[in-house]
Amino acid sequence: MDRPTWLSVCVAVLVAPLALSAGLAWGQPPRLQSRVMAWQAPESQRHDCFAILGEVLRPGVYSAAAREVTLQELVAHAGGLTPTASTTVRVIRQSRAAQSMLFGPEGRDPLQPNDIIVVDPQREPRREVPQRVWLCFDGILDRPIVVPVHPENARLSTIVKMLDQSPELASTIRLIVPPRHPWPTSIDTLLPNGTVLQFDRKLLVTQNLPEFPQPISLREPATTAPAFTAAPSAENVVANPVATDAHPPRVEAIPVPFPSVPDQVTASPSSLPIPGHPLAPEPPGPTLKPSSPSTASLAPSPSSSPAPSPSPSSSAAARVALPRHAPAVSVDPAWVADSQTEILPAPKPPEFPEADLAEVDRSEELSPSQAAPLSLWHMLGIGGTVAGLIGLAIVTRKYLDRHDSTIGRSTATHGPRPVPLAQRRSTTETNSEVPPAPAIDRSMEPDNLSVLLCGDRPIVTEPIELPQQFRLQRVAPSPARHRLDVRPQTLAGPHRPVSPPKPSREAVALDTAAAPPVPAPHFGSKSTQRATERYSGSVVERALAQLQEGPRS
Amino acid sequence: MSIGLDLGATQFRSLRQTGDQLLGRLCRPVYAAIPETPAHRRLLERDRVPYAECEGMLVVIGDAAEEWSQLFRVPLVPLLPDGQLPAHDPLSRQILSLLVDAVLPPASSAEDVCCLTIPGELLPGAAGPERQFFSRLVELRGYRPVVIGQGLAVALSELVEAGFTGIGICLGAVQCEFALVRNGQEQARCTIPWGLAELASEPHAIHAHSPSSDAPISSLSGSPQPPVLIDFLVELLLEAGTRIDQHDGFRLVTQPVPLACGGGITTRADFASLWEQAWQRAAWPIQVRGLRLARHPAYTVARGCLIQARLLTPRGTVRAA
Numbered sequence: 001m002d003r004p005t006w007l008s009v010c011v012a013v014l015v016a017p018l019a020l021s022a023g024l025a026w027g028q029p030p031r032l033q034s035r036v037m038a039w040q041a042p043e044s045q046r047h048d049c050f051a052i053l054g055e056v057l058r059p060g061v062y063s064a065a066a067r068e069v070t071l072q073e074l075v076a077h078a079g080g081l082t083p084t085a086s087t088t089v090r091v092i093r094q095s096r097a098a099q100s101m102l103f104g105p106e107g108r109d110p111l112q113p114n115d116i117i118v119v120d121p122q123r124e125p126r127r128e129v130p131q132r133v134w135l136c137f138d139g140i141l142d143r144p145i146v147v148p149v150h151p152e153n154a155r156l157s158t159i160v161k162m163l164d165q166s167p168e169l170a171s172t173i174r175l176i177v178p179p180r181h182p183w184p185t186s187i188d189t190l191l192p193n194g195t196v197l198q199f200d201r202k203l204l205v206t207q208n209l210p211e212f213p214q215p216i217s218l219r220e221p222a223t224t225a226p227a228f229t230a231a232p233s234a235e236n237v238v239a240n241p242v243a244t245d246a247h248p249p250r251v252e253a254i255p256v257p258f259p260s261v262p263d264q265v266t267a268s269p270s271s272l273p274i275p276g277h278p279l280a281p282e283p284p285g286p287t288l289k290p291s292s293p294s295t296a297s298l299a300p301s302p303s304s305s306p307a308p309s310p311s312p313s314s315s316a317a318a319r320v321a322l323p324r325h326a327p328a329v330s331v332d333p334a335w336v337a338d339s340q341t342e343i344l345p346a347p348k349p350p351e352f353p354e355a356d357l358a359e360v361d362r363s364e365e366l367s368p369s370q371a372a373p374l375s376l377w378h379m380l381g382i383g384g385t386v387a388g389l390i391g392l393a394i395v396t397r398k399y400l401d402r403h404d405s406t407i408g409r410s411t412a413t414h415g416p417r418p419v420p421l422a423q424r425r426s427t428t429e430t431n432s433e434v435p436p437a438p439a440i441d442r443s444m445e446p447d448n449l450s451v452l453l454c455g456d457r458p459i460v461t462e463p464i465e466l467p468q469q470f471r472l473q474r475v476a477p478s479p480a481r482h483r484l485d486v487r488p489q490t491l492a493g494p495h496r497p498v499s500p501p502k503p504s505r506e507a508v509a510l511d512t513a514a515a516p517p518v519p520a521p522h523f524g525s526k527s528t529q530r531a532t533e534r535y536s537g538s539v540v541e542r543a544l545a546q547l548q549e550g551p552r553s
Numbered sequence: 554m555s556i557g558l559d560l561g562a563t564q565f566r567s568l569r570q571t572g573d574q575l576l577g578r579l580c581r582p583v584y585a586a587i588p589e590t591p592a593h594r595r596l597l598e599r600d601r602v603p604y605a606e607c608e609g610m611l612v613v614i615g616d617a618a619e620e621w622s623q624l625f626r627v628p629l630v631p632l633l634p635d636g637q638l639p640a641h642d643p644l645s646r647q648i649l650s651l652l653v654d655a656v657l658p659p660a661s662s663a664e665d666v667c668c669l670t671i672p673g674e675l676l677p678g679a680a681g682p683e684r685q686f687f688s689r690l691v692e693l694r695g696y697r698p699v700v701i702g703q704g705l706a707v708a709l710s711e712l713v714e715a716g717f718t719g720i721g722i723c724l725g726a727v728q729c730e731f732a733l734v735r736n737g738q739e740q741a742r743c744t745i746p747w748g749l750a751e752l753a754s755e756p757h758a759i760h761a762h763s764p765s766s767d768a769p770i771s772s773l774s775g776s777p778q779p780p781v782l783i784d785f786l787v788e789l790l791l792e793a794g795t796r797i798d799q800h801d802g803f804r805l806v807t808q809p810v811p812l813a814c815g816g817g818i819t820t821r822a823d824f825a826s827l828w829e830q831a832w833q834r835a836a837w838p839i840q841v842r843g844l845r846l847a848r849h850p851a852y853t854v855a856r857g858c859l860i861q862a863r864l865l866t867p868r869g870t871v872r873a874a
Binding site for chain 1: 568570573574575576577578579580591594598601603605606607612614615643644647648651652655656710711713848849851852856859860863
């Protein structure tokens with residue numbers, strides 16, 4: 001085979017699979033998937049989220065464009081502090097332990113993105129049962145989540161079931177409870193208001209997660225600091241001039257409630273309540289009818305959050321939007337009964353016309369083979385290309401085996417001889433003449449041991465790094481008031497051996513069986529054997545000798 | 554990347570080699586519990602002191618614990634009293650795990666060997682709670698733990714010219730260990746549960762603290778006076794000589810063997826003369842060829858552990874860190 005023939009074979013082998021792939025791709029039917037995949041939300045500007053809960057009027061997650069947000073501004077947007085708020089707030093930053101911070105209305109404490117602010121109550125917690133408990137979930141999304149739950153649902157077991165996760169996840173959740181609250185001893189213990197639950201994202205099944213409330217935008221910074229304490233009004237709120245006067249009424253302040261334990265009518269099979277759970281027979285709330293044949297969910301609409309309410313009196317009202325394509329979830333009866341809660345159907349997204357949505361609906365009916373990202377045509381194309389490359393390699397190898405000298409002569413006139421892909425082995429060579437490849441790479445050889453053995457090399461002491469703030473866990477105390485200890489009825493109890501310990505003065509051999517532990521006497525005292533030899537009198541004399549020798553461990 | 558880990562009763566040390574450089578880490582296994590108040594918390598955070606929270610207390614651990622215990626007049630609690638692992642004390646075990654993680658960088662491969670010494674271990678091969686606990690901590694950092702004695706580590710570190718043959722003596726804070734080593738293999742071991750901490754705990758036996766000394770013994774309340782130290786060494790040599798005389802491994806030694814000594818007390822400038830005086834008073838059954846003191850007293854045991862770890866590491870798996 002001469003050189004032109006070899007080149008033509010190579011070109012043919014390369015071109016043939018490409019032409020085959022192009023032909024197959026041209027002949028395949030049009031696919032609707034490409035239009036669906038092009039449906040992506042436009043990239044928005046980066047927003048930093050800050051969570052606040054506890055003794056504030058409007059807990060939630062607030063987002064702001066990339067700018068500095070202070071604690072005072074966040075408290076102001078959250079409606080200010082309640083009269084029972086403490087003077088110290090806790091900041092949970094980067095999933096670490098809570099850091100207490102003294103809150104000053106005139107101060108300026110900058111926050112970092114994804115900070116969780118927990119405003120604790122004063123020393124005397126409220127005795128009455130709150131209407132809803134605000135919890136914060138950390139580690140589920142790339143931002144914290146603040147949700148209100150019914151007080152009876154504020155249990156780890158129920159929350160895990162709400163999130164549609166496995167029950168084993170409850171034991172991996174790290175809790176940060178407010179101070180002066182008892183530590184939850186089981187997964188069924190009621191969590192207090194302001195509890196932060198830190199999840200391990202690796203253990204979550206993200207496909208099962210429900211929709212969470214969207215962050216509330218911080219559109220403009222607060223001009224004045226919020227009032228720290230004020231006289232309680234009739235509505236038991238703090239008269240906060242920032243939240244009521246300077247700022248527009250925050251209709252969107254109360255986010256969508258966290259999905260409660262669903263009722264028997266509208267619950268999906270994956271989120272059924274626990275059989276026999278006391279929360280299961282709750283009266284089912286009214287099922288919301290969506291505007292389209294598809295189901296609806298309780299998720300806020302992006303366009304509903306910035307809409308201000310015209311009157312300040314409606315600042316505590318909530319707006320619940322219903323997007324079109326979402327699973328069916330029942331509404332919390334407390335929200336429906338609340339006269340200030342407004343339930344609205346979600347407006348149609350303006351950027352997606354009806355035709356595109358219809359295409360999306362139809363795309364859901366495609367067969368799995370059509371909807372797969374790698375179709376049969378792609379597989380054939382890839383397979384042809386791989387086969388062509390393998391054939392090219394085989395032809396090249398055979399050509400080099402036959403015409404090695406030809407390549408050398410032809411390329412010598414143009415430049416240095418290239419390194420061949422495979423070295424031709426002469427028939428006269430033997431294995432002994434070929435230098436063996438090094439079994440260990442030079443870079444993998446051990447470091448110079450002489451540096452270590454000489455002992456003259458100075459030793460550089462590095463500073464150690466300990467975690468900055470962490471929590472040490474003791475054994476959880478029992479909630480019982482009385483404890484009854486029952487000794488085990490075994491003979492090998494805490495009894496001590498009656499026989500005196502044997503003097504151990506012999507050296508310990510490495511290859512012999514383990515000897516009895518060597519006692520640890522004081523260095524100034526004589527060993528037991530010496531004492532025995534010296535005082536070989538009566539029992540009383542030996543006892544006195546032992547007393548003079550001092551106690552033994 | 555193999556590493557040597559010296560877990561002493563008064564100090565944790567680690568040593569590893571990076572290229573031609575020896576890098577060490579050390580910390581003290583102590584802690585101080587300070588009442589949790591906002592003022593105390595702000596003070597600790599202002600000075601960037603690592604601390605832990607535990608039931609209304611702020612726990613300062615490591616080297617900073619001594620300073621803050623004196624500042625707040627709270628007791629300085631040792632984590633390994635008498636070299637023993639406290640039983641039924643999960644708090645101490647958590648702090649110990651933090652300290653071990655602090656001095657032990659994560660392993661780079663599964664073949665990395667960590668050679669370590671166990672504090673308060675009197676018998677070789679004994680599966681005590683200390684050995685299980687610290688071996689487990691080392692395993693969690695990704696190393697393969699190999700436990701050796703402190704006397705063997707001293708011999709490996711200081712008896713290089715003698716072909717790793719001789720007697721290694723480690724004068725620790727809670728125990729002293731004698732090891733007969735031949736060609737890098739430990740032939741016999743003798744551990745005596747006497748330590749220099751007993752001398753430092755006696756007020757009449759110490760004098761003013763020397764700030765220039767950085768040895769573990771200096772971290773105690775003071776250094777012992779020379780007469781007390783000589784008495785201690787004499788008693789120690791007598792006790793060790795009695796045990797060595799009964800042991801076949803030591804009895805078969807007919808040639809004079811070199812002696813290497815390590816430990817915090819060897820940092821004293823007059824230790825050689827003190828040892829000479831004590832040696833003349835104690836008649837040892839074995840002829841020795843001379844005494845060699847450690848060149849890096851703080852890292853003598855850790856260096857011996859590192860040498861042993863390097864020798865045990867499979868060839869081809871040691872890389873520059």
